[in-house]
Amino acid sequence: MRDLARAIDAAGKVTIFAGAGVRHARDEVLALAEKIGAPVGHSLRGKEWIQYDNPFDVGMSGLLGYGACDDAIHDADLLLLLGTDFPYDQFLPDDVRTAQVDIEPARMGRRTRLDLAVVGDVGETLRLLTPQVEAARSTKFVDHMRKKHEKALGGVVGAYTRDVEHETAIHPEFVADQLDQVAGDDAVFTVDTGMCNVWAARYLSPNGRRRVIGSFLHGSMANALPHANGAAFAARAAGSDRQVVALAGDGGLSMLMGELITARHYDLPVTVVLFNNATLGMVRLEMLVDGLPSFGTDSPDVDYAAVAAALGIPSRRVTDPADVRRALEEALAQPGPALVDVVTDPRALSIPPNITAGQVRGFAAALTKEVLGGGMGEAVSMARSNLRNVPRP
Structure with a gap:
């Protein structure tokens, strides 16, 4: 000592x-x-x-x-x-x-x-x-x-939380920031492994009463909804009406979609906020950093709001950023399960606070391969999606 x-x-x-x-x-x-x-x-x-x-x-x-x-x-x-x-x-x-x-x-x-x-x-x-x-x-x-x-x-953190209500596609940062504002002061948030971890880390504000739960030690996919169901069961057993919110990715939800039936069957007050970008965003980012163009990371565009509705769960699909806040508020007000399927920009990346020379080389190599492979439009779209998010000295 x-x-x-x-x-x-x-x-x-x-x-x-x-x-x-x-x-x-x-x-x-x-x-x-x-x-x-x-x-x-x-x-x-x-x-x-x-x-x-x-x-x-x-x-x-x-x-x-x-x-x-x-x-x-x-x-x-x-x-x-x-x-x-x-x-x-x-x-x-x-x-x-x-x-x-x-x-x-x-x-x-x-x-x-x-x-x-x-x-x-x-x-x-x-x-x-x-x-x-x-x-x-x-x-x-x-x-x-x-x-x-x-x-x-x-700068980086606030880039897509201001003056973006009329910009499409919807940036996931904006969704997470709006959720942070409308969720309860003692809400329990569960977050899927991958990009949802990033948005939770940067935009959910702790206060000593909120909890953020994820598969932080193991990095298991599809954990948000099972964790949320468990948290809701625990709150019910304790006689609490504490809000439980699952920040789920479409990749994770698709793996354990049966958990929606569990939430519906037991009428659990779980609000699922789905960041639906039809891609495995974190895997895509890791490939780009290593100089590899994205391959095998995209998934079908699924209307998960329709899936939830078929199970009897109140749901809404959001494609306009101006509708995000109202949709979240309405879902959080439901006495049982609810789902908000937000269609977010698949090219939105989590830019770290300091970008290393190796990461720059990796991005450059990956984008060069995209262009040489005929993906000039994809490369330009990715740049546009993240230009405001690049750290500046």
Whole structure:
């Protein structure tokens, strides 16, 4: 503990990266951040516990990430990993001194370099650590990262949530942002693996009462609706009328469509918001990054609202962005299951906060192959769909 305190005191710039292990240590993390002037980034599983009402928040890292978290991690003199087993080592620095606090010894140092390790509960550790560290003499680093974060939120993250009510095709970012605004303050959101993870990570606002549940450890597809049905059963057993909302992709829903029958049979108050782009968006993105044109990722254009209606579930298919908010409000007001089938832009991509040279080369190679293969129109359409979403210095 003393070694960690000395390392923090010796570092001019400290960044905290928090995971799910800070669930019961929120106050302790913020107290340490305030004392040492540290920006606080987080993983997806840590987001709901540490982001809200956090004056030191700089967002998420990773392909799903946003904000200034990546800059804060790489520009630090010391990176302090708290309760996180963040697996995407390509987004973690190998040239920044790193300390890790975790209750599980097997997680120590298995993702990135490790200079200092403290095995223990995050809350208990920080209660002992914080009194031992010196107060920061300057808040220049955290202030700079906060400004970067605010700029990023107004750029990449906010690109398709403003002035888009009359633009077609519907951008999924707009749908997620509208859902965030109309859903309940204690809603339970379940999210499909893939692009729905991205939209949930960037646009659903935690507040200490909301939950976001997904297959975050396993990455299993088609999890949103089964998770939502389970959450609705649990809420019913507890005598709660808590909203349960499934952010589902058409790929995931098509795999376990029978779960719609379950929701209808038990009259579960589950609202399914379907991001229907008739493609496996995350797979498509991964192929583009690796320099491969999309192949085998498209699926049939299915009217899932009609499928739900055939099962007796109130449903609506939305193709006009001006209708999105009303459709969501009406679905959330239903006493039982409901489905909103939103036809979204299949070319919309999740652009990470920092694009590497390798990713640029991959995109360029993939688009070149698209053009040489006769897909000039597809390449132009993809550029148009994402031009506003490209990070700018």
